[in-house]
Amino acid sequence: MATKDLHLEGAPFLKQQTTGLYKPAGSESLAAAAERSTKSNREITDAIPHWQDWREAAHRIKAYAIANLDKLLVQFERNISARGATVLFANDAAEANQYVLDIAREHNVKRVAKGKSMVSEEMELNRTLAAAGIRAVETDLGEYIVQLAGQRPTHIVTPALHLSAADVGRLFSDKLGEPFSEEHENLTNIARRHLREEFLQADMGMSGANFAIADTGTLAIVENEGNVGLSTSTPPVHVVLMGMEKVIPRIDHLPVFLQLLARVGTGQKLTSYTHLIHGATPGRKLYVIILDNGRSRILQDPAARKALCCIRCGMCLNICPVYRRVGGWAYGWVYPGPIGSIITPHLVGLDKAGTLPFASSLCGACSEVCPVKIDIPHQLGHLRKRAIEEPSPAHSIIDRVTWKAWAWAMCGPKRYRLAMWAVRQGVRLAPFLPWHPDKLGAWTRGRELPELPAGPTFRNWWCKPANREQFNTTLNSQSRKRDQV
Numbered sequence: 001m002a003t004k005d006l007h008l009e010g011a012p013f014l015k016q017q018t019t020g021l022y023k024p025a026g027s028e029s030l031a032a033a034a035e036r037s038t039k040s041n042r043e044i045t046d047a048i049p050h051w052q053d054w055r056e057a058a059h060r061i062k063a064y065a066i067a068n069l070d071k072l073l074v075q076f077e078r079n080i081s082a083r084g085a086t087v088l089f090a091n092d093a094a095e096a097n098q099y100v101l102d103i104a105r106e107h108n109v110k111r112v113a114k115g116k117s118m119v120s121e122e123m124e125l126n127r128t129l130a131a132a133g134i135r136a137v138e139t140d141l142g143e144y145i146v147q148l149a150g151q152r153p154t155h156i157v158t159p160a161l162h163l164s165a166a167d168v169g170r171l172f173s174d175k176l177g178e179p180f181s182e183e184h185e186n187l188t189n190i191a192r193r194h195l196r197e198e199f200l201q202a203d204m205g206m207s208g209a210n211f212a213i214a215d216t217g218t219l220a221i222v223e224n225e226g227n228v229g230l231s232t233s234t235p236p237v238h239v240v241l242m243g244m245e246k247v248i249p250r251i252d253h254l255p256v257f258l259q260l261l262a263r264v265g266t267g268q269k270l271t272s273y274t275h276l277i278h279g280a281t282p283g284r285k286l287y288v289i290i291l292d293n294g295r296s297r298i299l300q301d302p303a304a305r306k307a308l309c310c311i312r313c314g315m316c317l318n319i320c321p322v323y324r325r326v327g328g329w330a331y332g333w334v335y336p337g338p339i340g341s342i343i344t345p346h347l348v349g350l351d352k353a354g355t356l357p358f359a360s361s362l363c364g365a366c367s368e369v370c371p372v373k374i375d376i377p378h379q380l381g382h383l384r385k386r387a388i389e390e391p392s393p394a395h396s397i398i399d400r401v402t403w404k405a406w407a408w409a410m411c412g413p414k415r416y417r418l419a420m421w422a423v424r425q426g427v428r429l430a431p432f433l434p435w436h437p438d439k440l441g442a443w444t445r446g447r448e449l450p451e452l453p454a455g456p457t458f459r460n461w462w463c464k465p466a467n468r469e470q471f472n473t474t475l476n477s478q479s480r481k482r483d484q485v
């Protein structure tokens with residue numbers, strides 16, 4: 001089992017290498033698990049007649065919330081503060097970490113039980129707490145496993161998707177001294193036994209939030225394992241970490257999101273637990289830290305704003321042919337897959353993550369399944385354009401000149417013909433040149449450069465009316481057959 005340094009790598013896709021393309025990081029079980037999950041979740045969603053109406057409703061609610069974020073956040077803060085919560089706004093990860101440390105010092109915290117939170121991954125919170133001498137234990141089973149393994153999550157919903165039951169059995173045996181087992185029930189019982197002690201001894205519990213509801217000042221958190229319930233209610237202090245885009249306007253908007261999230265995230269009608277937290281309970285402290293960390297940069301770019309509608313269901317990862325092949329670590333930061341490719345460049349900067357938008361085949365499968373209808377391929381196209389136009393170390397001058405030349409060649413039939421002629425001559429002459437196309441760096445390290453076919457080109461073939469007629473006849477007969485089916 002590979003161990004991956006927890007330190008974030010600044011998000012260069014595959015670190016400019018292609019090795020991840022044919023040696024996926026982690027075990028091969030990732031691709032199989034992602035495919036299984038996509039299939040079962042789609043069977044469930046396809047059987048719901050009003051599924052598309054739910055998606056449309058969720059899209060509109062989120063779009064409204066993002067357009068009115070300033071007002072809704074203030075409304076949420078006012079309402080939850082009125083019931084004893086303390087709300088803190090953090091501009092970046094460093095400020096949010098400082099808030100957590102200040103709270104921990106004020107309450108003399110030595111042990112923290114953490115529920116799942118992708119925002120805490122953004123902040124590298126565990127590292128910060130460890131440096132301050134505070135023990136933080138992940139209590140979500142998948143997060144607990146990757147923390148024990150010294151790894152980072154490979155998926156935003158199922159962090160240990162890349163590990164098999166046997167991998168987990170060996171890990172528990174190495175790190176916890178438990179007898180080896182690969183039975184799921186045994187493994188779960190081992191984790192439960194060890195984690196129970198953590199909940200009882202924790203001085204502070206932490207969690208993320210799935211939704212923050214403005215009109216009632218309510219936090220909604222969904223989960224299946226009961227660990228969030230224990231993290232948020234057992235220790236005397238509860239700290240919630242959330243991105244500022246989590247706010248939705250009204251409590252009666254919540255059901256549509258709960259229906260969508262459970263079905264696409266885990267293939268359930270509803271998650272086992274839905275926690276609604278309205279404020280601090282008597283004798284306990286509740287803090288809500290709302291993180292910006294680059295999200296306002298997304299807001300400033302009207303073409304990219306919809307990326308903030310994401311409800312972190314993970315479905316676009318499961319269906320993505322690139323993610324299935326390379327796994328989550330290849331994306332170099334907290335958010336992998338298609339959603340990572342569109343939000344990471346905004347959050348960490350195009351100069352550090354300018355290659356991520358190119359980590360896609362633009363097949364569009366992600367936007368077809370996205371429960372909030374984010375136009376991911378368009379977002380990727382927009383970021384690609386920016387990555388090429390804005391000078392960045394992620395793209396060399398050769399990249400930029402190549403793309404400019406390509407764009408020029410595609411803008412007219414004569415230019416296109418000239419470019420294709422030049423490419424053909426280049427490939428024919430290649431064996432006699434000092435460099436060879438087989439040495440096209442990353443492109444040819446993992447694949448053969450195909451031979452140029454002998455005979456006429458497609459353009460020459462297409463210019464003959466008889467060929468066009470034959471093509472149209474075949475096409476028409478195929479569509480007639482399809483219609484009959």
Ligand code: SF4
Binds near residue numbers: 317
């Ligand atoms: S972009 Fe859509 S499909 Fe992907 S995680 Fe976000 S909500 Fe889910």
